[in-house]
Amino acid sequence: xxxxxxxxxxxxxxxxxxAAATLTLAGCSSSSGxxxxxxxxxxxxxxxxxxxxxxxxxxxxxxxxxxxxxIVRKGAEAAAAKDNIKLVYSADPNAGNQANLVQNAIDQKxxxxxxxxxxxxALKDVVSKAKAANIPVVGLNSGxxxxxxxxxxxxxxxxETVAGEALGKRLNQAGAKKAVCVxxxxxxxxxxxxxxxxxxxxxGDLQTLNVNGTDMPSVKSxxxxxxxxxxxxxxxxxxxxxxxxxxAQSVGESGSKAKVATFDLNKSLTGAISKGDIEFAVDQQPWxxxxxxxxSLWLYKNNGNYMxxxxxxxxTGPAFVDKTNVETxxxxxxxxxx
Amino acid sequence: xxxxxxxxxxxxxxPAPGPGRQxxxxxxxxxxxxxxxxxxxxxxxxxxxxxxxxxxxxxxxxRDGSSMANILYQSSTIGIMALPVALLMIGGEFDLSAGxxxxxxxxxxxxxxxxxxxxxxxxxxxALAVSxxxxxxxxxxxxxxxxxxxxxxxxxxxxxxGVNLAVTKLVTGNVATDDISDMExxxxxxxxxxxxxxxxxxxxxxxxxWWLVFAALATWVLLRTKYGNWIFAVGGNKESARAVGxxxxxxxxxxxxxxxxxxxxxxMHQLFSFNTVQSGEGVGQELIYIAAAVIGGCLLTGGAGSAxxxxxxxxxxxxxxxxxxxxxxxPDWFKAFLGVMLLxxxxxxxxxxxxxxxx
Numbered sequence: 267x268x269x270x271x272x273x274x275x276x277x278x279x280x281x282x283x284x285a286a287a288t289l290t291l292a293g294c295s296s297s298s299g300x301x302x303x304x305x306x307x308x309x310x311x312x313x314x315x316x317x318x319x320x321x322x323x324x325x326x327x328x329x330x331x332x333x334x335x336x337i338v339r340k341g342a343e344a345a346a347a348k349d350n351i352k353l354v355y356s357a358d359p360n361a362g363n364q365a366n367l368v369q370n371a372i373d374q375k376x377x378x379x380x381x382x383x384x385x386x387x388a389l390k391d392v393v394s395k396a397k398a399a400n401i402p403v404v405g406l407n408s409g410x411x412x413x414x415x416x417x418x419x420x421x422x423x424x425x426e427t428v429a430g431e432a433l434g435k436r437l438n439q440a441g442a443k444k445a446v447c448v449x450x451x452x453x454x455x456x457x458x459x460x461x462x463x464x465x466x467x468x469x470g471d472l473q474t475l476n477v478n479g480t481d482m483p484s485v486k487s488x489x490x491x492x493x494x495x496x497x498x499x500x501x502x503x504x505x506x507x508x509x510x511x512x513x514a515q516s517v518g519e520s521g522s523k524a525k526v527a528t529f530d531l532n533k534s535l536t537g538a539i540s541k542g543d544i545e546f547a548v549d550q551q552p553w554x555x556x557x558x559x560x561x562s563l564w565l566y567k568n569n570g571n572y573m574x575x576x577x578x579x580x581x582t583g584p585a586f587v588d589k590t591n592v593e594t595x596x597x598x599x600x601x602x603x604x
Numbered sequence: 605x606x607x608x609x610x611x612x613x614x615x616x617x618x619p620a621p622g623p624g625r626q627x628x629x630x631x632x633x634x635x636x637x638x639x640x641x642x643x644x645x646x647x648x649x650x651x652x653x654x655x656x657x658x659x660x661x662x663x664x665x666x667r668d669g670s671s672m673a674n675i676l677y678q679s680s681t682i683g684i685m686a687l688p689v690a691l692l693m694i695g696g697e698f699d700l701s702a703g704x705x706x707x708x709x710x711x712x713x714x715x716x717x718x719x720x721x722x723x724x725x726x727x728x729x730x731a732l733a734v735s736x737x738x739x740x741x742x743x744x745x746x747x748x749x750x751x752x753x754x755x756x757x758x759x760x761x762x763x764x765x766g767v768n769l770a771v772t773k774l775v776t777g778n779v780a781t782d783d784i785s786d787m788e789x790x791x792x793x794x795x796x797x798x799x800x801x802x803x804x805x806x807x808x809x810x811x812x813x814w815w816l817v818f819a820a821l822a823t824w825v826l827l828r829t830k831y832g833n834w835i836f837a838v839g840g841n842k843e844s845a846r847a848v849g850x851x852x853x854x855x856x857x858x859x860x861x862x863x864x865x866x867x868x869x870x871x872m873h874q875l876f877s878f879n880t881v882q883s884g885e886g887v888g889q890e891l892i893y894i895a896a897a898v899i900g901g902c903l904l905t906g907g908a909g910s911a912x913x914x915x916x917x918x919x920x921x922x923x924x925x926x927x928x929x930x931x932x933x934x935p936d937w938f939k940a941f942l943g944v945m946l947l948x949x950x951x952x953x954x955x956x957x958x959x960x961x962x963x
Contacts (some may be wrong), residue, residue, distance in 0.1 A: 300721030331769050331884020336779040452939065476935045480885050481892075484876050484925065487678040491929040494674070495665045508780065508882055515878075519807065520670075534783050534880055545960035602778045 317568050320378070321352045322560055323371035326407070327364055327384040328357035333507060333532045338407065339456055340603055341556030342380070349564040361388035366394040371401075378563030381403055381472050383409025383416065384455060398462075402566055406559040407552070408456050410579050419566065420573050422558040424550035424583035426456045428462015432584045433527065434472075434519050437501055440545070443470040445501035446492055450479030457505050460529055464503060464538050473499075482512055489516035499524050505531040507547070510540055514543040521569070531587060536599040539592045549595075550583030553603045558582070624751035641960035644901025645913035650956050651899075651949035652920040659923065663931035669806040671930060672752070676808070679922030680815035681870060682896055685821055686926030687822050687887075688866040689817075690897035690914040692859045697753035699742065699863045701760040703889030706763050709735045709871030710881040711772055713779040719874075724789035732868045739765070743857030761887030765887060772883040785879040798867070798877035811873055815915070822911035836858065839906030896921050899950055920949050 317366045324342050339355055346353035354376065356367045361384065369392050371379050379396055383389060383405050393416050398402050405413040405421040413421040437445055445468060447461035475492050477485040493499055493516060502517060502524050504510035506556035510528030517524050526544045528535065530552070538544040558573065558580060565571040574580045587595055598604040640646055659666045666672070686704060699705075709731045715728030740761065746756045773779055784790060800809045826832040834855045846852045851930055875881055883950035898904060899920060900913030924945040928938055 269893070294723040294726045296717065296721050296723050296788035298788055298789075299784060300717065301719050301784075302721040314895055329884060329886075331772075331779045333778065333780050333882065444789065452936075472785075474935050476938045478925075480682075480887050481889055482874055482882075482885060483681040484678060486877075487674050487922075487926055488929055490674050491665075491671065491926040494668065494671050495663070495930045502667065508880075512878065523640075532780065533778075537783070558670050 277360070284337070304502065308578060312386070314348060315564070317350055317564070319350055319352065320564070320567060321376045322346065322353045322375070322378040322380065322563050323356070323374070323376045324363060324380045324556070324560065325367045325371060326356075326357040326382045327354075327359050329359045330357075334530050336377070337532075337602060337604070338556040341553035341558075342560045343556075344392050344553075344556040344603075345560035345564070346522060349561060350431040351560060353560065360381070361385035365392045368396065372396050372399050375399075376401060377567060378405055379420075380404050380559040380563065382407045382420075383412050385417060386412040393417065397459070402563060404559050404562055406555045413579065414577075418421040419576060420562050422555045422582060423561070423579065424581060425579075426459035427463040427466070428581075429529065429548050429584040430460040430465075430466045432463075432586075433460075433503065433529070434464040434467030436546065436586065437464070437468050437503075437527070440501070442468070442501040442525075443496045444496070445464060445470060445472050445503055446496075446499050447472060447474045447503045448485075448489060448505060448509060449474055449476050450485065450506055452476045460505055461503075472503075479506075482508075485509060485512050485520075486516050489513050490520045493520040493522040493524060497522070500532060502526045504528040504529050507535040508536060510544055510547070511538055514538060531595070531599055531601040531604055533602060534588070536592050536604075537597040539587060539589060540596065542589070546582045546586055546588035549587050549604070551585065551604070552582075554582045607937065615651055627806050632853070638960045641956055642909075644908075644953070644957065645723075645910045645916060647953035647956040648900050648913050648916040648920065648949075651953040652916045652923065653921055653948050653954055655923055655927070655945060658785065659927035663927055664781070665930045666927060669804070671926075672940070673808045673812075675922050675926045676812045676919070676921075678926055679919045680809065680811040681873065682892055683815045683918030684811065684873075685863075685870050685893045686819060686896035686900070686914040686918045687818050687857070687911060688862040689890075689893040690900060690909055690911060691822060691826070691835060691895070692838045692863055692903045693897050693902045693904070694906060694909040695835045695856060695859045696842065696855060697746065697859065698757060699860065700754065700757040700799040700890050701738065701742065701764055701895050702757075702863055702867060703763055703891075704764040704768060705735060705738055705864065705867035705886075706871045706874065707768055707881060707886035708738065709868045709885060710875040711768055711781060713872065714784055714875050714881055715772065715775050717787060718782050718784050721787075724793050727791055728789075728872060731871065732865070735864040735871070738867075739861035742863075743838065743860035747853045749854055762891065768886075770780065772780050780882045780886065781880050783879045784875075787882055793872065793947065794876040797802035797872040797875075814869070815918075816892070818913055819915045825850060827909050829944065831855070831858075836907060839908075863878045870893045892921065895946070901953070914963070920946070922958060924949075 326335060327480055342353055358367060365388050368381060379401055380408045386409050393403055397417060403418050405418040407423045410423055410425040447464060449457050451457060461474050477488045502513045504513045507530050510526055511534055514526045527546050529548045531547050531549050562573050595604050689702055712734045713727035713731035716730050717724050742757055742760055746753050776782060802808050834850045837850045838852050838855045842852055896917035897914045900917030902909030924942055928941050
């Protein structure tokens with residue numbers, strides 16, 4: 267029993283230290299910013315359907331930790347919650363692995379599959395297997411020119427080339443003469459198509475620049491170096507929101523007069539647009555892509571509907587976000603749904 | 605690879621090399637200049653200089669002071685991590701988790717401060733504890749299990765990669781952290797980790813200064829302290845080091861914790877210069893750190909190397925990476941150029957050493 271004395275003393279001292287630490291930390295709270303300054307707001311939800319429970323698999327080519335795909339997934343989750351669907355999400359940037367994940371979904375006998383067609387050829391076999399198993403398959407995000415060839419029911423996304431072309435026209439309106447397209451993942455088809463699209467319509471000179479997307483300091487110095495190497499660049503075109511924000515820093519540091527435009531949004535980016543650090547963004551509404559893909563499978567199962575009539579893709583972009591409309595979008599972006 | 609044994613401490617060499625060396629004609633005949641060239645860090649210095657001259661000739665923008673500052677900045681973010689990675693490698697171990705550990709640290713500081721609305725410094729200090737803890741875990745597991753560090757840290761690499769993503773998503777609901785630039789203490793922390801200053805009209809990043817300070821410190825530790833001797837000893841031969849009384853366990857674990865410290869520092873730099881962190885970043889960086897150390901003359905097998913070599917190694921990496929852009933070469937070939945330039949520089953390094961050590 268005499269052991270209890272030191273033990274309780276030890277406990278008391280632990281409690282004392284913890285209390286002291288709490289007090290110290292309480293003195294350290296930040297009076298600005300942080301979670302406390304965050305505005306509350308419920309995510310979009312529209313009740314819940316009373317249709318029978320079904321399981322849908324969403325298989326994308328997302329690289330881990332990409333903000334863009336997180337928004338797609340949130341849209342899919344919102345639709346799943348509304349439609350009484352159990353959503354099984356999986357992703358792998360390697361096309362072979364993505365095909366395996368689709369096979370996995372077929373083996374699970376899901377009621378529907380939504381896939382992205384970043385590398386359509388690699389998914390051809392597995393899509394026909396799904397059809398043989400009578401599982402409806404819809405496409406989203408990438409593969410706007412291939413979805414019909416593969417026999418997908420419907421498609422939701424943006425034609426990357428069309429989006430690039432729209433951005434190129436916008437650059438012409440802004441009077442740009444020389445732009446640089448920053449590719450954060452060399453060899454990615456979608457990113458290359460965007461730059462090619464810009465090149466098609468842009469009347470000035472467009473160069474491309476490959477940066478190491480997994481290392482931000484490197485992205486920053488490489489863009490700085492490019493702006494230094496070619497002082498005539500007056501527009502930097504980023505292909506993702508985080509890279510656009512970094513490009514804006516590079517522009518500031520290099521003393522260049524270049525402006526920044528980008529594809530895709532996130533919540534820091536809308537802030538940068540309202541501050542004027544970034545001129546405009548091309549939005550393809552990723553949340554809508556995820557939402558519609560899942561919702562379409564529910565509609566097909568419960569009412570036999572086809573969106574786009576089964577012939578035409580349902581385009582979710584390109585939509586422009588700039589100073590004139592950023593305020594309405596900002597509050598949705600802050601929730602991570604735009 | 606006898607020529608890389610330039611800084612071997614007394615512990616791993618036979619107890620009485622003195623008289624032997626004097627009678628050995630091979631060393632006495634070599635001139636001091638050749639002996640200097642035989643040092644691996646001098647070889648890599650010459651390699652880096654060759655690349656520098658190459659780019660000074662082919663890429664006019666490199667001649668500008670601010671371009672050099674930009675190259676040094678890129679080098680410093682690699683170099684600060686390459687230093688502890690090099691020390692660890694001299695100590696005979698790898699750390700494959702070093703790249704994602706940087707992001708783990710940045711995520712910890714950012715999310716803790718933001719979610720609890722705390723002063724930034726609370727997050728910074730907790731992140732330091734977490735980073736050192738990861739190093740401690742790596743080292744402890746290695747020493748306890750006797751598994752190769754390649755396996756142990758490959759495990760932590762994968763774990764951290766998953767944890768970074770899952771915890772960020774769990775806590776913030778997104779895959780990137782929230783902007784913390786308007787929080788208390790941010791300006792102070794930015795001044796330390798991510799500020800810049802002007803020298804003669806050229807804007808230099810503070811990380812360059814930290815990089816050189818850390819390199820000087822690491823050199824001093826390696827060459828002038830008992831701990832430095834221990835590092836060489838455990839990397840050379842663990843058993844004989846233990847036999848002569850070197851605390852092997854302590855040395856190995858502390859080296860891993862040193863990598864943790866480096867990860868924390870670079871993580872803080874990333875956080876305070878970009879305000880937010882993406883949870884998927886950092887993958888692949890570990891190889892660049894290791895490459896900088898190896899180019900800098902650290903043996904992959906341990907037991908030999910220096911702290912100054914990796915400085916030049918990192919500089920060479922930064923130089924090639926940015927030089928290609930300054931030169932305005934076709935970007936599709938970027939990675940290929942990078943590889944060719946690095947191989948070329950390493951070959952120059954090797955050739956210089958061979959020539960210098962030849963009798």
